[in-house]
Amino acid sequence: MGLPTGSGDTRVRRLLVVSVAMALMVLLAPPAVADPPGLVWSVSIDDRDLGSVSRNDPLLLGTSDSARVRLSLDNRGPSELLVRSIRIEGRVIGMAFFSYTTRLDIVLPPGERTERRFDVxxxxLSSQATGLLPTSVIMISPERETLAKRDFAVDVQGSVVSVYGTFGLIMAGITAVVLAGLLLAIWRRELPANRWRRAARFLPAGLGIGLVVTFTLSATRLLVPSAVWWLPLLLLFGGGAFVIGYLLPVGSGDPPGSPNADTSELGAADRVVR
Structure with missing residues (x-):
């Protein structure tokens, strides 16, 4: 089976290779943020140390209007530590669905310790998100750069019509429309005969299903959608849809010699006729 040589097909293949490479880089790359040398710190929210929070036992938020935060810092390094603020942020697929920043202006000389308590x-929050979300506590320097970071899981007691829930519903609606259009094209035999173009037509539907599955599992509290989970889900459903589109023996009645025709298939048909 020959490979198509059209510039459109080349761009599709390049885009797929780049997307897979970027996804693998995100999955395999080491943590981008390291604590400053000598810094020992801990955070508790609502009297629960974040070190005890896990995906199976997430921190519960949204049942009250405030969160009590206790931040402990121990500077055992050689340099003065400057902390401008601390941020609590929940992100899914690279988008922040809630973020709360508190100004602290901490100046901590070497060998000193300090503790701050404050309410956020x-x-x-209940109108911003719902379900299980990957969350981070981020210490920010005076230059507004990340000094240190702690990741943990939260269970937000929010509404289905929150920003997060609404986004998931919108993605479900868009995916349903894409699937309906794809099924209609199959029924009408309007899909490209070229296998690579046909596979590219299936790809958005697979990615949409992957997103819907991610948000559904998160909202129903079955999965914390960190990059370790949502990237493989997108690759699984997107790649699966691409392969199905490539192998599915359906296509339009493109005339021989048209740009969309699969030259290998036309060649095989010509040999049969002869």
């Missing part, structure tokens, strides 16, 4: 107003 999260009264709008």
């Amino acid at each position: 107003d999260i009264s709008d």
Whole structure:
């Protein structure tokens, strides 16, 4: 089976290779943020140390209008530590669905320790998200760069019509429309005869299903959608749809010699006729 030589097909293949490579880089890359040398720190929210929080036992948020935070810092390094603020942020597929920043202006000389206690107003959290979300506590320097970071899982007691829930519903609606259009094209035999173009037509549907599955598992509290999970889900469903589109023996009645015709298939048909 020959490979298509059209510039459109080349761009599709390049895009797929780049997407897979980027996904693998994100999955296999080491953590981008390391604690400053000599810094020992801990955070507790609502009297629960984040070191005890796990995916199977997430931190519960959204049942009250505020979160009590205790930050402990021990500077055992050689340099002065400057902390401008601390941020609590929940991100899924690279998008922040909630973020709360508190100004602290901590100056901690070497060999010193300090502790700060403060309340964070999260009264709008239930309208921002719902379900299990990967969350981070981020210490920010005066230059607004990340000094240190702790990742943990939260269980947000929010509404289905929150920003997060609405986004998932919108993705479900878009995916349904894409699938309906794809099924209609199959029924009408309007798909390209060229296998690579046909596979590219299936790819958005697979990616959409992957996103819907991710948000559904998160909202129903079955999965914390960190990159370790949502990237493989997108690759699984997107790649599966691409392979199905490539192997599915359906296509339009493109005339011989048209740009969309699969030259290998036309060649095989010509040999049969002869």
